[in-house]
Amino acid sequence: MTWRVPTALPPLPALPGLAALSGPADTPTAVCPRPSAQEFRDVLAHLPAGVSVITTDGPLGPAGMTASAVCSLSMDPPLVLVCLANRSRTLARLLDHGTFAVNVLRQDQEHIARKFADPDTGGHNRFAAAAHRHEADGALILDDALAWLSCRVEETHPGGDHMIVTGRIRALGHTHSRPLIWYARRFNSLA
Numbered sequence: 001m002t003w004r005v006p007t008a009l010p011p012l013p014a015l016p017g018l019a020a021l022s023g024p025a026d027t028p029t030a031v032c033p034r035p036s037a038q039e040f041r042d043v044l045a046h047l048p049a050g051v052s053v054i055t056t057d058g059p060l061g062p063a064g065m066t067a068s069a070v071c072s073l074s075m076d077p078p079l080v081l082v083c084l085a086n087r088s089r090t091l092a093r094l095l096d097h098g099t100f101a102v103n104v105l106r107q108d109q110e111h112i113a114r115k116f117a118d119p120d121t122g123g124h125n126r127f128a129a130a131a132h133r134h135e136a137d138g139a140l141i142l143d144d145a146l147a148w149l150s151c152r153v154e155e156t157h158p159g160g161d162h163m164i165v166t167g168r169i170r171a172l173g174h175t176h177s178r179p180l181i182w183y184a185r186r187f188n189s190l191a
């Protein structure tokens with residue numbers, strides 16, 4: 001079977017945040033060997049993503065940060081992938097502990113996403129924004145997360161200014177609600 005890619009893609013939906021993105025929705029593809037930081041951000045702002053809080057706990061104490069670079073990687077073995085900035089305090093703590101949890105946020109948890117992304121708030125102060133618990137395996141889980149995964153660090157791979165971390169799933173769970181979405185540089189929910 002031959003897959004055909006449409007030459008003219010439909011325009012992006014008229015979400016309010018898109019007004020902040022440069023250029024009309026049907027801007028032609030640019031060929032550039034090295035995009036500017038602005039071009040990179042403008043294009044990637046069109047990629048919708050769920051919003052999670054990555055947590056870790058252990059001998060050095062808890063840490064956590066908001067992340068959208070999270071995806072399913074493998075069913076056998078069960079793996080997920082997260083990408084954390086090399087300068088992230090949570091990354092350093094997570095690598096020391098060798099474990100982490102992915103807490104997928106609900107659409108009404110924007111305040112939690114903001115708190116765990118705030119560079120001026122660290123350590124325990126971020127966790128004051130959200131009720132949390134420890135699972136039997138020690139994973140630090142936000143009580144009202146839409147879904148959660150407890151992982152052991154499987155591998156790390158350098159990825160430019162980020163580190164790609166794969167995690168083997170040890171425990172997981174979910175509730176029934178709607179996800180918080182990061183799109184066009186703002187928080188959104190499904191219509």
Ligand SMILES: Cc1cc2nc3c(=O)[nH]c(=O)nc-3n(C[C@H](O)[C@H](O)[C@H](O)COP(=O)(O)O)c2cc1C
Nearest residue numbers: 065066067068069083084085088089090117119182
């Ligand atoms: C919606 C959203 C998504 C984010 N996604 C990521 C991500 O995938 N990886 C990352 O390194 N930082 C991401 N950040 C930024 C971090 O949350 C932020 O830099 C945080 O302060 C890092 O905390 P730490 O240094 O205490 O670990 C995101 C921020 C927001 C608001």
